[in-house]
Amino acid sequence: MMLKMMKRATVHDSLRSASLALLLGLCTFGLPVAAVETLCARVVIEIAQEVTFERQAFEARMVINNGLDALAIDDVDIDVAFTDENDEPVLASSDPDNAEAAFFIRVDGMTGIDAIDGTGTIAPATSADIRWLIVPSPGAGGSSPSGKLHYVGATLRYTLNGEEKLVTVSPDYIYVKPMPLLVLDYFLPIDVFADDAFTPQLEPPEPFPLGIRLANIGQGVAYDQRIDSAQPRIVENELGLLIDFRITGSSVDDLAHGDHVVGRVRLLRGRAVPCRRAGWRADLAHRRRAHPHSGARGAGGPAWARRYHGLPRRGRRQPDRL
CATH class of the missing domain: 2.60.40 (Immunoglobulin-like)
Known part of the structure; x- marks a missing residue:
């Protein structure tokens, strides 16, 4: 009688961001009109994402x-x-x-x-x-x-x-064998531009990036890495604002990437990821704050860490002039 070890078994570990929640302060701040009283609204969206690796x-x-x-x-x-x-x-x-x-x-x-x-x-x-x-x-x-x-x-x-x-x-x-240690850095712009309630004309929404930088700072190789993302879902909108968010595409190092299926986007699959970005669009100008929530669990303990960064403010894109 003996205990026989099978050494080729593998498991897929996962990090589930069951609620990568974005708290959006919608104050329609697009133009500095001092005489107009603003009304700030709170909208919370949720992006279900899953990061897996072998x-x-x-x-x-x-x-x-x-x-x-x-x-x-x-x-x-x-x-x-x-x-x-x-x-x-x-x-x-x-x-x-x-x-x-x-x-x-x-x-x-x-x-x-x-x-x-x-x-x-x-x-x-x-x-x-x-x-x-x-x-x-x-x-x-x-x-x-x-x-x-x-x-x-x-x-x-x-x-x-x-x-x-x-x-x-x-x-x-x-x-x-030595294990990988993944660090995920999330990048979101502070200001997002779409229709401005202070102007009579209807401004089109400007796509903005949700960037994810995935780095392996451990001693081992992370094989078969994947990042899957669902479309954003509004979970709180007390004032009933007519606003929506949609992931429109994804890229790795500015090269189009990702398999789009119903309700989900496979944003990455491979061994190494220099940087990945997903393009968004919004239907109303707003300012955002990120409040991440994680459902991360893994047999053998976690092998990842996450950090969040706000991208510098930028101005609305102006139309091309002759």
Whole structure:
């Protein structure tokens, strides 16, 4: 009996900006008309985005054979343990929010047994097959390109014919590679120009950028990176302003990029991203403030950070003159 490690498993980690909320102060500030009293309105929009990338993971497998025709193996309890290259214990946890753990581990499937917490039973003349998913946390792989050596073993406890048994399962080894660390910088203009309520004519909306700069400052490569974005959705508009927002396109380093499908835009897919921008348009001039909210979770701990920046103010684009 042994714990066999499958070293080619991968998982896709994700950061979900379930509410990249933009608080828009709509004071229709387009022209400095001092004699006109302004009415400021509050509109909140939400942009659902998801950033995913591939990260290293491992699959552990244990097969327990009950070769007895008349006796069951009862009270099966399996404890998976990790050690480093110096045989020192390494903490692992099934809690994805445990910041102290070097590994996240969970049971990924079982056949021939329904539990391994001390209550499981393997019927006579049958086998149990247990699989675990193991995801290293940031830092577990160190900085060497070859990775950091760890050992994964287990302790098996069970009861056979009323007698308690203890078996130390031979460990297998894994090399944990250095992990990427993604930093996302969001850029939005402070002022956006569209129709100005202080003028009799109807000004067309001017597209403006939502820029995302994605940098990998970690020691490992982030493979199969993707950024998916839904269209903006107004979630608060107490005064009922006739305003709307729409993502009209996307580009990477000023080159058109992105797969447009119903309701969503795939803004990026690849290994490296110098810079990405999505073009917007709005239907009313306004000033904005960003209030990001994140639904980020990931097995093995987060591997990203985010920052937000306001682009300098600019004037309304003037028509070309002869």
